[in-house]
Amino acid sequence: QVNEHEQAVKALKAAVRLRPDYAEAHYSLGASFYQWSEQESVRKRELLLLAERSFKTVLRLSPNHVAATYNLGTTFHRLSKFALSVEILQLATSLDPSNEDAFFNMGASLWQLGRMLDASSAYRRTLELNPSKADAQYSDGLCLGAMGRAEEAQERFSAALQLNPQHADAIYNLGISYAQLKRYKEALSLFRTTM
Structure with missing residues (x-):
């Protein structure tokens, strides 16, 4: 598959050379670098930096390219440029307020910055757009737990498990929230489930 990515990148670089002002060619090039980075461990950072450069070129040519x-x-x-990620994803959500993935990824970057309340808000917005997103329920539970709100965290982990009963991280963290609420039998039962 790496060969396919190399061929796509080669063709798109040729297209960009022919039409350097064509935003969609730059976008496709950036998307190809990004997808390639998901399958490369050695060159991952290099490919992501190339994707970054291509997406920035698109935005220079077409500032509202969602x-x-x-x-x-x-x-x-x-x-791991989390502050920049939040800034750009906020712009993405202003351009497309229905983009649940932008809110979800913004929540992940806010979490990395230690901004739990803001991350929780982003995950809740994700859930408003897609109530069946188990990972958003789970991630909001992590934020609530980190803020010492174990009962609300427990509700989120339970909701994640209703959507995806095999969500091992939600099972484990539900057990932790039960322990924090001194519901030890339930916690022990869940911990046994994850082992």
């Missing part, structure tokens, strides 16, 4: 804005924010997250 997909490039979202993908640049996600690229920043994967590069």
Whole structure:
């Protein structure tokens, strides 16, 4: 599959050379670098930096390009540039307020920055857009737990498990929230489930 990515990148680089002002060619090039980075461990950072550069070029040519804005924010997250990720994903959500993935990824970057209340708000917005997203329920539970709100965290972990009964992290963290609430039998039962 790496060969397919190399061929796609080669063709898209040729397209960009022919039409350097064509935003969609730059976008496709950035998307190809990003997808390639998901399958490369050795060159991952290099490929993400190339994706970043391509998405920035798109936004210079077409400042309101929704997909490039979202993908640049996600690229920043994967590069551990969390503050930039939040900034760009906020822009993405203003351009497309229905983009649940932008809110979810913004929550992940806010979590990395230690901004639990803001992360929780982003996850809740994700859930308003898609109530069946188990990972958003789970992630909001983590935020609530980190803020010492064990009962609310327990509700989120339970909701995640209703949506995905095999969500091992939700099972484990539900057990932790039960222990924090001094519901030890339930906690022990869940911990046994994860072992």
